[in-house]
Amino acid sequence: MNKQTVDLLKKIITEERGMLTLDSLPASFNVSRRTFYNYWEEIDDYLNSLHCTNAVCFDGRKFRFTGTPAQRDYLTASINSMTFYEYRLSAMERQIIIATTLITADTPIKNDYFKEIFYVSRNTINNDLQRLRSISNVDPACFQATYAGLVLACSELQKRNLLLQLMSTETDFNDYFMNQPTNPCIAYLAQHLKFDRYRRLAENSIKKAEGLLDLKLSDTDFYRLLTILIFQITRVESGHIIKGNSTRSHNFNSWGQFSTTIFDQLKDEITVNPLEIEFFTKTVQEMDLALKIGNSPRDSVFFSLTIREFLQKISFYYKIDLLSDNLLFEYLCAHITACYHRLKSGKQLDNPYLNETQRQYPRDFEIIKQNIYILENGLNLALNDSETAYILMHILASIERGKFNHYVPNILVTCSAGMATGNFLAMQINRHFRVHLIDVCSVHKMDEMLASHNIDLIISTVPIESSIIPALTVSVILSEIDLARIRACLSELESSQIPVLTSSHSESTVDLHRFTANEKTTFLSLFEAGRIVLDKDIIDWKEGIIAAGELLLWQKKITVNYLHQMIDLVIKYGPYIVIAPGVALAHASPLDGVLEPALSLVRLKTPVCFGDHQYNPVLTILACAVYDTPEYANILILLMTLLRRPDFIQMIQKAENPQMILSYFQTQIPFPSE
Numbered sequence: 001m002n003k004q005t006v007d008l009l010k011k012i013i014t015e016e017r018g019m020l021t022l023d024s025l026p027a028s029f030n031v032s033r034r035t036f037y038n039y040w041e042e043i044d045d046y047l048n049s050l051h052c053t054n055a056v057c058f059d060g061r062k063f064r065f066t067g068t069p070a071q072r073d074y075l076t077a078s079i080n081s082m083t084f085y086e087y088r089l090s091a092m093e094r095q096i097i098i099a100t101t102l103i104t105a106d107t108p109i110k111n112d113y114f115k116e117i118f119y120v121s122r123n124t125i126n127n128d129l130q131r132l133r134s135i136s137n138v139d140p141a142c143f144q145a146t147y148a149g150l151v152l153a154c155s156e157l158q159k160r161n162l163l164l165q166l167m168s169t170e171t172d173f174n175d176y177f178m179n180q181p182t183n184p185c186i187a188y189l190a191q192h193l194k195f196d197r198y199r200r201l202a203e204n205s206i207k208k209a210e211g212l213l214d215l216k217l218s219d220t221d222f223y224r225l226l227t228i229l230i231f232q233i234t235r236v237e238s239g240h241i242i243k244g245n246s247t248r249s250h251n252f253n254s255w256g257q258f259s260t261t262i263f264d265q266l267k268d269e270i271t272v273n274p275l276e277i278e279f280f281t282k283t284v285q286e287m288d289l290a291l292k293i294g295n296s297p298r299d300s301v302f303f304s305l306t307i308r309e310f311l312q313k314i315s316f317y318y319k320i321d322l323l324s325d326n327l328l329f330e331y332l333c334a335h336i337t338a339c340y341h342r343l344k345s346g347k348q349l350d351n352p353y354l355n356e357t358q359r360q361y362p363r364d365f366e367i368i369k370q371n372i373y374i375l376e377n378g379l380n381l382a383l384n385d386s387e388t389a390y391i392l393m394h395i396l397a398s399i400e401r402g403k404f405n406h407y408v409p410n411i412l413v414t415c416s417a418g419m420a421t422g423n424f425l426a427m428q429i430n431r432h433f434r435v436h437l438i439d440v441c442s443v444h445k446m447d448e449m450l451a452s453h454n455i456d457l458i459i460s461t462v463p464i465e466s467s468i469i470p471a472l473t474v475s476v477i478l479s480e481i482d483l484a485r486i487r488a489c490l491s492e493l494e495s496s497q498i499p500v501l502t503s504s505h506s507e508s509t510v511d512l513h514r515f516t517a518n519e520k521t522t523f524l525s526l527f528e529a530g531r532i533v534l535d536k537d538i539i540d541w542k543e544g545i546i547a548a549g550e551l552l553l554w555q556k557k558i559t560v561n562y563l564h565q566m567i568d569l570v571i572k573y574g575p576y577i578v579i580a581p582g583v584a585l586a587h588a589s590p591l592d593g594v595l596e597p598a599l600s601l602v603r604l605k606t607p608v609c610f611g612d613h614q615y616n617p618v619l620t621i622l623a624c625a626v627y628d629t630p631e632y633a634n635i636l637i638l639l640m641t642l643l644r645r646p647d648f649i650q651m652i653q654k655a656e657n658p659q660m661i662l663s664y665f666q667t668q669i670p671f672p673s674e
Helices: 003-014 033-049 069-080 091-104 111-118 122-135 156-170 173-177 184-192 195-212 219-237 254-266 274-285 300-318 326-344 354-360 362-371 373-379 385-401 419-432 443-452 480-494 517-526 541-554 560-573 630-643 646-654 658-668
Strands: 019-021 056-058 062-065 143-145 150-152 410-414 436-441 457-460 471-473 532-536 578-580 583-586 598-608 618-625
Touching (some): 003 056, 003 069, 033 056, 091 111, 091 150, 111 122, 122 143, 156 219, 173 184, 173 195, 184 195, 195 219, 195 254, 195 443, 219 274, 219 443, 254 274, 300 362, 326 373, 326 385, 326 419, 362 373, 385 419, 410 419, 419 480, 436 443, 457 480, 471 480, 532 541, 532 658, 578 630, 583 646, 646 658
Parallel strands (some): 457 471
Antiparallel strands (some): 143 150
16 A cells, blocks of 8 residues: 555544544545546555454445454554555655665665565666766765665765655655554654654753743644754764855744754754855755744734735625734734745645635635735735635634633634644634634643643644543544534533623724834824825826825935835736725835835825725825834834724824824824823
């Protein structure tokens, strides 16, 4: 049997619900229905060889485990002890094993060694070596066939990059850390890379760095990092270190900070040199992993602004204030930042729940689809339906979070796929049940959550082991069977719980009191009467932006290039700067020519249209020029909040002079002590 067939058999015999339907499998296995019939023929033959023919049945629509607990244990042990004779390695799996063996061996490896463990011909091994030479990132001449055997004669850095290159094309990194190896190939690699020996050391260092830097790693990213770090520790401890001169070129960004923090935890256990930190930093930097909002596209101010513009627009459709959900903003920033880096590196993300999401939430999906242009325009990206579905999961989870003001059992949701799927699962649980959701976390953080919170039930998308707290394994999109199992479990818990009231969900749009007195002073300094013009006569929206921008240009607050960029961005991305009925906020990147922070405002004599936009026609155009700092990001959020308020729109229509507009801003922003 090959990897897919073994994975299917394991899934069947470990399925808690007793059966697996074909409709639930193609999304995760990515094969046709016909292929599952072929898999079943192989599984049936394997069961016959073990005299367990009746342990699994297949009726053409669903697989069902019908054996005894003893047979389940026997089959699991048999799968885990398979040889490469029983387990049919793919060509890529053979090549990964060959590369791993050559990299970790201190002496030449004879060709017959691979021939014997693979149960293949010498010609097959030669073909695998030839393929390795053609796809690897090292000189083909480094694969040397000497009299004593095969040798990989290249630098330590090239060896590491080769193995990581091969593993990333075939491996699900989570598989290395299962309680039981998922297949003999994984078991072989884990043994040669000494995963058991160094796992605890590497795991603790990453978790400590995660806590110190206040990161939220998905299980997928956590186990990728863990695999890389264990491999690196193994090489260092066996005396295979990277040689050369340190540049320390990566240590001043957030990836470098992350790497340095990890290796600070290891310095008492292993020998750490700058080159090792740089290797880890470079490897992490090439992953589609967003560690901080500071790594966001363009600059953090306008990245944050773009996401808030998107949430403001979506709030209009649902008639609720999504901007007040700080957790939604945090999760969405993390997801979209990762998405930005992923797409910029040429990687696409497949969402296995796309079809089910579109089927169960067609109206919601269409709302996000129609407004995704705000993110695309602001970030200069094309977001496909898979990304749209993940963003929808975040939005729906936020909507459901705001509906309940009580709790019954304390629930912890765990998910290895990422925060979008975890939050989406939590949203469905909240929709169907009266629960208190303690948190949504990755599986590797579960023990910490159990130690610090009173948890009554764990609901997970992957099988987990917990001897203290009951745990249920469910699908990301809950089926009727999932709902029935959760309902039964909660019924038992609810009978011994007393409902406790919690504070109601805030209905305020943005808490102005969190802005400091210094921020209020800074905000008001951006405006002055000389940069406010009323009833300007213009022809179209371009002239409107020019009229507002020239007020900054004449006072040497911006360059001519910045003025041109404000117009070019609308031409390129559309009227995304129209943020409220009748109001447009023109801006560009600070790098395009901000000389000094300032704002200007022009009220038009005759409103103009900015293309096809629901907030047309536009009466008021503001030009914004600020620096890329957290202080100004907060100020812009405040500005956008005020510009969307009905009383601002009424005031701007009636204002008789610039001083009336300045007075409005002065009176509408309270000091923290007021």
